[in-house]
Amino acid sequence: MQSKEDNITAWFAAQSKIDPARFPIGIGDDMAQVMLGGGASVLITTDMLLDGVHFDLKTATLEQVGYKSMAASLSDCAAMATIPLCAVCAVALPKGFGQKELKALHAGLVRAGRMFDCELIGGDITAWETNTQKLAVNVSMLSRPSGYHPPVRRNGAKVGDIICVSGTLGGSLAGKHLSFTPRVELALAMTKIVRLNAMMDISDGLSTDLNRICTQSKVGAIIEAVKIPVSEAAKNAPNPLFAVMNNGEDFELLFMLPPEEWEKLKTAGRYDITCIGTVTDTGRMELKTSDGTIVPIEPKGFDHL
Amino acid sequence: MQSKEDNITAWFAAQSKIDPARFPIGIGDDMAQVMLGGGASVLITTDMLLDGVHFDLKTATLEQVGYKSMAASLSDCAAMATIPLCAVCAVALPKGFGQKELKALHAGLVRAGRMFDCELIGGDITAWETNTQKLAVNVSMLSRPSGYHPPVRRNGAKVGDIICVSGTLGGSLAGKHLSFTPRVELALAMTKIVRLNAMMDISDGLSTDLNRICTQSKVGAIIEAVKIPVSEAAKNAPNPLFAVMNNGEDFELLFMLPPEEWEKLKTAGRYDITCIGTVTDTGRMELKTSDGTIVPIEPKGFDHL
Numbered sequence: 273m274q275s276k277e278d279n280i281t282a283w284f285a286a287q288s289k290i291d292p293a294r295f296p297i298g299i300g301d302d303m304a305q306v307m308l309g310g311g312a313s314v315l316i317t318t319d320m321l322l323d324g325v326h327f328d329l330k331t332a333t334l335e336q337v338g339y340k341s342m343a344a345s346l347s348d349c350a351a352m353a354t355i356p357l358c359a360v361c362a363v364a365l366p367k368g369f370g371q372k373e374l375k376a377l378h379a380g381l382v383r384a385g386r387m388f389d390c391e392l393i394g395g396d397i398t399a400w401e402t403n404t405q406k407l408a409v410n411v412s413m414l415s416r417p418s419g420y421h422p423p424v425r426r427n428g429a430k431v432g433d434i435i436c437v438s439g440t441l442g443g444s445l446a447g448k449h450l451s452f453t454p455r456v457e458l459a460l461a462m463t464k465i466v467r468l469n470a471m472m473d474i475s476d477g478l479s480t481d482l483n484r485i486c487t488q489s490k491v492g493a494i495i496e497a498v499k500i501p502v503s504e505a506a507k508n509a510p511n512p513l514f515a516v517m518n519n520g521e522d523f524e525l526l527f528m529l530p531p532e533e534w535e536k537l538k539t540a541g542r543y544d545i546t547c548i549g550t551v552t553d554t555g556r557m558e559l560k561t562s563d564g565t566i567v568p569i570e571p572k573g574f575d576h577l
Numbered sequence: 578m579q580s581k582e583d584n585i586t587a588w589f590a591a592q593s594k595i596d597p598a599r600f601p602i603g604i605g606d607d608m609a610q611v612m613l614g615g616g617a618s619v620l621i622t623t624d625m626l627l628d629g630v631h632f633d634l635k636t637a638t639l640e641q642v643g644y645k646s647m648a649a650s651l652s653d654c655a656a657m658a659t660i661p662l663c664a665v666c667a668v669a670l671p672k673g674f675g676q677k678e679l680k681a682l683h684a685g686l687v688r689a690g691r692m693f694d695c696e697l698i699g700g701d702i703t704a705w706e707t708n709t710q711k712l713a714v715n716v717s718m719l720s721r722p723s724g725y726h727p728p729v730r731r732n733g734a735k736v737g738d739i740i741c742v743s744g745t746l747g748g749s750l751a752g753k754h755l756s757f758t759p760r761v762e763l764a765l766a767m768t769k770i771v772r773l774n775a776m777m778d779i780s781d782g783l784s785t786d787l788n789r790i791c792t793q794s795k796v797g798a799i800i801e802a803v804k805i806p807v808s809e810a811a812k813n814a815p816n817p818l819f820a821v822m823n824n825g826e827d828f829e830l831l832f833m834l835p836p837e838e839w840e841k842l843k844t845a846g847r848y849d850i851t852c853i854g855t856v857t858d859t860g861r862m863e864l865k866t867s868d869g870t871i872v873p874i875e876p877k878g879f880d881h882l
Contacts, residue, residue, distance in 0.1 A: 277702055280676050284683060288696060295663065295698050304699040306663055306719060312617035318717050320667035320703045324710075358600065358611055362625035364669075364713050371585050378589060391593060393600050394609040397582055398625045404709045405629075408669050412623050412717035414611060 275480060275575040278487070300488065301425050302351035302472055303415065314357070315415045315423060317348040323366075323406035326521075327450065334373055336450045337409060338380025344475070345413035346388055346454035347523045351473040352423040353459040354415035356390035364408040365399040377409065388456050421463035424527070429470035429489035433528040433551040438544055441478055441522050442515035443505025449521040458543060459525060466537050471527035477518040477573020481526055482557060489528075492554035495569065497561050499548045517559075520574035580785060580880040583792070605793065606730050607656035607777055608720065619662070620720045620728060622653040628671075628711035631826075632755065639678055641755045642714060643685025649780070650718035651693055651759035652828045656778040657728040658764040659720035661695035669713040670704040682714065693761050726768035729832070734775035734794035738833040738856040741842075743849055746783055746827050747811025747820035754826040763848060764830060771842050776832035782823040782878020786831055787862060794833075797859035800874065802866050804853045822864075825879035 285299040296313075297305035303315040321341045323329050329337070342359060349356045361381055365373070374397065381392055390413065400406075417423055438455050455473070462468065470489055474481045478500075486493050497513055506515035528551055529537070537543065552558070557569035590604040597603075601618075602610035608620040626646045628634050634642070647664060654661045666686055670678070679702065686697055695718065705711075722728055743760050760778070767773065775794055779786045783805075791798050802818055811820035833856055834842070842848065857863075862874035 276676070280679055280702065283676070283680070284697075284700070287683065287687070288698070290696050290698060295696070298698045299700070301699075304663070304665065306619070306698070308613060308617045308619060308721065310615045310617050312613045312615050314611070314613060314619050314719070316621075316663075316665055316699065316717070316719065318665040318667045318699065318701050318715065320669050320701050320713070320715060322669050322703055322705060322710075324706050325703060358609070358621075360609065360621055360623040360717060362623045362715050362717075364625050364627050370581070371588070374585055375588070378592065382592070391595055391600070392589075393593070393595060393603045393611070394606075394621065394623065395589070395604070396623050396625050397585065398627055398630060400627060400711070401629050402711075405627075406705075406707075406710060408625070408713045410623065410625060410667050410715040410717075412621070412665060412667075412715075414619070414621065416613065 275571060277575050278484065297423060297425060302348040303354065305423060313417060315352060315354050316412060317345050318410065318412040319344045320408060320410045322408050329407060332450055334376035335380040338377040339384045340450050341409040341411045342381045342384035343452060343454050345411045346384060346390065346456055347473040349413065349415040350455040350459040350525060351471055353418060353421055353463040353468065353471065354423050355418055355460065356388045356456060357414040357416055358391050358393045359385060359411050359413040360394040361392060362396035362410045363398065366405055366407050367400060367403050369399065418460055418463060424468045424471040426470055426472050426485045427488040429485055429491050429528040429551050431491055431551055431553045432531065433469055434531055434534040434547050435493060435495065435549040435551060436527050436545050436547050437501065438525040440501040440503035441474065441506065441524060442512065442519045443503050443509055444519060444521040446505040452523045454523060455525050462537065462543060465540055466529055466533040469528045469530065471525060474522040474524050474526050476520050478526065479517045479569050480571040480573030483571040485526065486557055492552040492556045493549055494552050494558045494560060495549035497559055499546060501546045518572040580876060582880050583789065602728060602730060607653040608659065610728060618722060620657060620659050621717060622650050623715065623717040624649045626714045634712060637755055639681035640685040643682040644689045645755050646714040646716045647686045647689035648757060648759050650716045651689060651695065651761055652778040654718065654720040655760040655764040655830060656776055658726055658768040658773065658776065659722055659728050660765065661693045661761060662719040662721055663696050663698045664690060664716050664718040665699040666697060667701035667715045668703065671710055671712050672705060672708050723765055723768060729773045729776040731775055731777050731790045732793040734790055734796050734833040734856050736796055736856055736858045737836065738774055739836055739839040739852050740798060740800065740854040740856060741832050741850050741852050742806065743830040745806040745808035746779065746829060747817065747824045748808045748814055749824060749826040751810035757828045759828060760830045767842065767848060770845055771834055771838040774833045774835065776830060779827040779829050779831050781825045783831065784822045784874050785876040785878030788876040790831065791862055797857040797861045798854055799857050799863045799865060800854035802864055804851060806851045823877040
């Protein structure tokens with residue numbers, strides 16, 4: 273079962289006539305890859321953030337909105353274990369927004385980008401002509417392969433792989449979604465010492481994003497509920513397990529690697545990561561609850577359609 | 578005198594800490610350039626198109642909106658005389674839009690892209706959560722240098738250069754803005770045989786866009802009113818000269834080249850281009866009217882702020 277968003281994305285991918293020699297990674301991953309001759313390549317991602325959906329200007333500052341817009345794309349670079357290069361930003365401004373508001377947005381964009389030497393190199397400023405329209409911010413970002421590990425895709429998980437996540441999950445809307453540090457350093461550090469088979473960032477909820485990797489890798493998965501690292505915010509939720517499985521915007525890494533690679537990573541022992549399950553050949557996503565019962569996982573995270 | 582949009586763009590450019598060895602072209606041109614090692618480089622542009630501003634869904638089809646969104650970025654590739662590579666598209670959908678509307682948009686995006694072998698390789702689908710919000714479409718596009726001419730910037734116009742435009746100007750909103758063919762082939766063909774000093778595409782009106790080149794090149798310009806090629810739509814306008822000078826969305830090329838290069842281009846003789854004036858050292862934009870009077874040109878094209 274796929275979300276409506278994943279259905280249409282699969283349809284777009286089926287329509288695309290991409291030469292894999294020129295575009296080894298296309299629609300359906302966190303970034304697409306473009307070969308440029310002489311072995312050089314670049315990856316690109318684009319993210320649209322909307323007032324009332326991804327942020328709320330009644331409570332978030334424009335600086336925070338700028339920060340989050342850039343950080344969301346940096347998180348895509350992390351998801352592929354690639355090195356951020358630069359970004360462009362296009363905005364659709366509500367009536368009444370001017371230089372002051374643009375400078376606040378800019379400050380946030382730059383604050384996030386400069387954590388990873390990712391400079392804003394261009395943009396487009398547009399403004400709505402009617403009063404009711406809200407702010408939209410689009411960031412498109414380029415990255416490059418690290419050189420020591422190929423970009424990590426969603427379709428490479430293998431039966432028997434260990435399933436890991438970084439940080440803690442759930443309850444991001446309580447604040448983390450505006451202030452998270454994209455996991456660029458962690459992704460690059462891990463891929464220096466181990467080989468990852470699949471990775472993405474958790475933006476629409478663990479259940480939905482795990483489903484994407486399982487579908488694209490044609491595998492199943494079993495997750496152990498007690499192993500999932502629960503954020504402080506999710507601990508306070510009415511149903512913490514529901515929160516960690518289905519809340520969006522964690523911006524943590526979800527990745528799969530062979531057991532022997534996981535042993536290497538554990539030995540290195542200094543990463544903020546947790547093993548939460550195993551890749552299976554069942555074709556299903558399953559959750560082992562604290563009493564040992566096994567129940568199916570439904571993708572109940574955020575669906576934009 | 579600059580538009581508000583140009584003022585804030587200049588401020589952003591002043592804030593940016595771009596290493597010119599990595600980013601030879603940054604904020605302020607139609608595209609920014611990123612060096613990737615081994616001499617390879619890529620250029621990037623981003624364009625946001627809004628319902629009620631750049632198109633009107635009461636009269637335009639979603640297929641036309643998709644086409645225009647891609648064509649606007651292709652026009653940026655033409656403006657730099659670079660070769661389109663690929664694009665990503667992010668959309669903010671109004672309530673009620675689903676797969677049918679996305680497929681119509683997609684058809685238009687693909688129709689425009691495939692004219693120049695520019696494939697859609699990724700995107701982002703988001704949806705507004707309140708009823709009144711309108712469609713926003715963002716396209717970010719990559720291109721590469723042609724190999725026979727460097728990317729043409731806005732800041733290279735020299736005193737004595739001939740000022741040319743492609744096609745005819747004015748009245749684009751009568752229809753052309755939804756159906757224009759981006760001038761990619763013309764730009765690449767011209768730069769095969771002559772050296773251009775400056776170029777951009779006319780998106781906000783000749784007066785405003787000429788002002789951008791003059792400001793960035795630190796030159797003046799004199800335009801001869803009778804030489805400006807007037808579109809059929811502009812001929813029907815109440816004031817055709819005002820229309821050709823200030824209407825937006827022509828998506829034609831505005832470029833400057835040395836007189837001897839212009840002679841070469843004229844001799845080649847098969848291009849849809851017209852000489853309309855000369856670059857001067859006055860620091861002012863001037864218009865020579867049909868009776869020989871010289872009047873100042875004010876940038877009165879579209880200002881997004």
